[in-house]
Amino acid sequence: MRNKEALIQKIHDTKLTVGVIGLGYVGLPLAVCFxxxxxxxxxxxxxxxxxxxINSGNNYIADVxxxxxxxxxxxxxxxxxxxxSLLSKCDALFICVPTPLDKFKKPDMSFIEHVCGQIGxxxxxxxxxxxxxxxxxxxxxxxxxxxxxxxxxxxxxxxFWLAYSPERVDPGNKEYSTLNTPKVLGAxxxxxxxxxxxxxxxxxxxxxxxxxxxxxxxxxxxxxxxRLVNISLINELALLAGKMNINIWEVIDxxxxxxxxxxxxxxxxxxxGHCIPLDPFYxxxxxxxxxxxxxxxxxxxxxxxLMAHRMTVKITSALNRQKKAINGSKILFLGVAYKPDINDxxxxxxxxxxxxxxxxxxxxxxxxxxxxxxxxxxxxxxxSLEMAEPVLAAADCVVITTNHKSFxxxxxxxxxxxxxxxxxxxxxxxxxVYKL
Numbered sequence: 001m002r003n004k005e006a007l008i009q010k011i012h013d014t015k016l017t018v019g020v021i022g023l024g025y026v027g028l029p030l031a032v033c034f035x036x037x038x039x040x041x042x043x044x045x046x047x048x049x050x051x052x053x054i055n056s057g058n059n060y061i062a063d064v065x066x067x068x069x070x071x072x073x074x075x076x077x078x079x080x081x082x083x084x085s086l087l088s089k090c091d092a093l094f095i096c097v098p099t100p101l102d103k104f105k106k107p108d109m110s111f112i113e114h115v116c117g118q119i120g121x122x123x124x125x126x127x128x129x130x131x132x133x134x135x136x137x138x139x140x141x142x143x144x145x146x147x148x149x150x151x152x153x154x155x156x157x158x159x160f161w162l163a164y165s166p167e168r169v170d171p172g173n174k175e176y177s178t179l180n181t182p183k184v185l186g187a188x189x190x191x192x193x194x195x196x197x198x199x200x201x202x203x204x205x206x207x208x209x210x211x212x213x214x215x216x217x218x219x220x221x222x223x224x225x226x227r228l229v230n231i232s233l234i235n236e237l238a239l240l241a242g243k244m245n246i247n248i249w250e251v252i253d254x255x256x257x258x259x260x261x262x263x264x265x266x267x268x269x270x271x272x273g274h275c276i277p278l279d280p281f282y283x284x285x286x287x288x289x290x291x292x293x294x295x296x297x298x299x300x301x302x303x304x305x306l307m308a309h310r311m312t313v314k315i316t317s318a319l320n321r322q323k324k325a326i327n328g329s330k331i332l333f334l335g336v337a338y339k340p341d342i343n344d345x346x347x348x349x350x351x352x353x354x355x356x357x358x359x360x361x362x363x364x365x366x367x368x369x370x371x372x373x374x375x376x377x378x379x380x381x382x383x384s385l386e387m388a389e390p391v392l393a394a395a396d397c398v399v400i401t402t403n404h405k406s407f408x409x410x411x412x413x414x415x416x417x418x419x420x421x422x423x424x425x426x427x428x429x430x431x432x433v434y435k436l
Contacts, residue, residue: 003126003159004191010091011198014038018199019090021115023050023080025274025344026132026167027096028061029178032069033203035077042090043080054080062343063171087122092199095119095131095144096167098274105281107136109143116144120151125159128195130185131213132167134220134275136282140164140213141188161192164213165200166220171273172342182206186216224279225297230265231276232300235307238267238436248436249424267436269401269422270307270349272338277304277347308352311422311436315357318420318434319397327361332385332395334412335402335423336368343370350401351376367391369406389415400425 010016016039020031023045035041045051053060057070072078087093097111112133119129129148131140145162149155156162165185170176183204187193197207210216234252241248248267256264271277280294280301287294316326338348345351350366355376358364366374367385375381385391387407392398392415400412403423413419413426413433420434429435 004195007091007126007128007195008198011195011202014202016040016091016199017042017089019044019087019093020096021045021087021093021119022096022098022111022133023047023054024096024098025061025063025171026169027094028054028069029063029169030094030096030132030203031078032064032072033178035072036068037202038077039202040076041072041078042086043078044082044084044087045080046082048082051080051082054078063169063173063177084118085122087119088124090127092128093119093130095129095133097133099133099135099278099282101278101281107282107285109135109139112139112144113147116147117151120148123148123152123154123160125154127160128163128192128199129160130163130165130196132165134166134224134279134282135217136286137214137217137221138286139217140186145188157189157191161187161189161195162213163187163192163196164216165196166216166223168220168223171344172339178204180205182208184208184210184216184219186210186213188213220275221279221283224275225283225300227265228271228276228280228304229296229300230263231268231271232303234265235267235270236303239310242436266424268349269311269353269436271304272346272348272350273344274346277301308349308356311349311353312356312360314422314434314436315353315362315397315399315420316360318418321431321434322396322418324396325361326357329362329396330394331357331362331364331397331399332391333364333366334368334387334398334400334407335404336366336371336374337402337404340403341370341405345371345374348402353399353401354382355380365395368402369404392416 018034018039018041020027021044023043031041031043057073059066059069095115097115100108102108154160168181183200185196187196200207238248252264255262280297284294319326336345336348336350354364355378365385367387373383397418398416399420400423403425409425418432422436426433
C-alpha cells in the first residue's frame with residue numbers, strides 16, 4: 001500500500017514524472033497534453049531524428065501546435081531520449097509503439113515485446129504502466145504482463161500496476177484531440193484502475209473506466225471494425241451501382257434523410273490509416289485461438305484488399321474509352337494522403353493503386369500539397385508535382401484519390417483530358433469524367 005499511497009500523493013501534488021514510449025502520432029500529442037499540465041514528461045524513441053527534433057523544440061506532428069511544443073521544451077517540461085535506462089526515473093509509463101502486420105498479415109508484436117523487456121529491466125516499484133498501442137484482446141494480460149514480471153522480478157498489483165487504454169487519435173480532426181476525446185481505461189487490478197484514472201485525469205478531460213484490459217482492447221477493435229464493415233459495404237454497393245448506372249452518392253444522400261436507423265458511410269478507393277485496415281487481422285489472430293471464424297469481418301477485409309485492383313480496372317476502362325492502353329499512359333494521381341487535409345500516407349489506398357498502375361506499365365506521377373515525396377512498395381520514389389495547367393494537361397488520365405479541400409474540381413476538370421474521380425469531387429459524370 002505504501003507504493004500506492006506514495007504515487008497517489010505525487011499525482012495529487014503533480015510531482016510525478018511521466019514517460020511516453022514512442023513519439024509518433026499517438027505518443028507525442030499525449031506527451032504534450034501531460035507537459036502542458038506542468039507534469040515533467042520524458043519521451044522515449046529509438047529514432048535519433050525524433051529525439052533531436054523534440055529537444056530542439058521542432059515539431060513533426062501536424063496535430064501538435066509548433067509553438068506549444070517549443071515552449072514546453074524551453075520550460076523543461078518535455079524532453080526526449082533514446083536511453084531506455086531512464087525509464088527507471090518515471091512514475092508512469094505509456095507505451096505508444098507501432099503494432100504493424102507482418103507479411104503473413106499476423107500482428108507483429110516485436111515493438112511491444114522489446115519495450116516490455118526494457119521496462120522490466122529498468123522498472124522501479126510504485127510505477128503505473130499503460131499500453132496504448134492497438135492490439136488484440138488479451139495482449140495486456142497474456143503477453144505484456146509475463147514479460148514485465150519476468151524481467152523485473154516484481155509483481156503486478158503490489159509493486160506496479162498495468163492497464164490498457166486504446167488510442168483514439170484522429171489525425172487532422174480540428175474538433176477532437178487527445179485532450180477532449182473520452183479515454184477508455186481498463187486495468188488488471190482495482191488499484192491500477194484507480195491510479196490510472198487519476199493520472200490520465202491530469203491530461204484528459206473525460207475517463208471512462210471498464211472492468212478489465214481485454215474489455216478496453218476489444219473497444220478499440222469494435223470501433224474500427226464497425227467502420228471497416230460499413231465502408232466495405234458501401235464500397236461494394238458503389239461498384240454495383242456503377243455497373244447499373246445508379247449514382248450511389250444520390251442514393252446515400254436520400255437514405256440519410258431517414259432520421260433513425262441509418263448512418264451514412266461514403267465510398268472511396270479503399271481504406272487507409274494505421275487502424276481500420278489492420279484491426280480485423282488482430283481480431284482474426286485471437287479468434288483462431290478460440291476456434292472461431294469471423295466470416296463477416298473476413299469478408300469486409302477481403303473487399304478492402306481488392307479495392308486497389310478494382311480502382312485500377314476503373315482507370316483502365318476510362319483510358320479504353322479514349323482508345324488508350326494503361327501501358328505507356330501518363331497517369332497523375334491527385335492526393336496520396338489516406339484522408340483529406342493531413343500529411344499521413346500510412347496504408348493509403350492511393351499508394352496501392354499507384355503501385356498496381358505502375359506494374360501495368362503506367363507512367364505514374366502525383367500531386368499532394370501535404371506530402372512532398374512518397375515511396376511505393378516496389379521501391380519507386382516520387383516527388384509531388386505542382387498543381388498547374390501544364391501538369392494536368394500532360395497527363396493522359398488524372399485520378400482524384402484524396403479530396404483535399406484545396407483541390408479545385410472545376411480547375412481539374414477544365415484542364416484535364418480525362419478524370420477518374422474516386423471521391424465525388426466532380427458531381428456529374430461526362431465523356432471525360434469517369435466516377436466511382
